Amino acid sequence: MLKISLAFILMSWMSVAMSDGHIMKMPSEMMFKDGPPALPAGSQISVIDGDPKMKGPFTMRLKFPAKFRVPPHWHSKDENITVIEGEFNMGMGDKFDEASTHKMNAGGYIKMPMKTRHFAFAGEQGAILQVHGMGPFDITYVNPADDPRKK
């Protein structure tokens, strides 16, 4: 009898915990603030789910102004990007080379496996990206002089 009630309590607690975490957010409800110091000046961020600084899954949006550049860098975890608006051009390697980038528009998806060197720039209208992955999410610049945290 005790076993049954414990199981019942555990199950009802689990269903509360699971339904508690739901999120339904329209773009108009996603408030942007100044982007993280790890990105060059001018970016904006809206964390939608979780916290990229903490352990566990997260989803965030990044807004980049026109021609915004992210110098060559890598992450210790996989980076998953969905282009929501605008144009985002991404290339791979240690050196920034505009000609080698892929032009990605709304609906496009990019996965950069951990430690893969890559770089990017936004198009004429800027770009809004959705980034999801597992935190803690970090960024290491190939050339330390490119790191805005060191400026």
Ligand SMILES: [Cu+2]
């Ligand atoms: Cu990246």
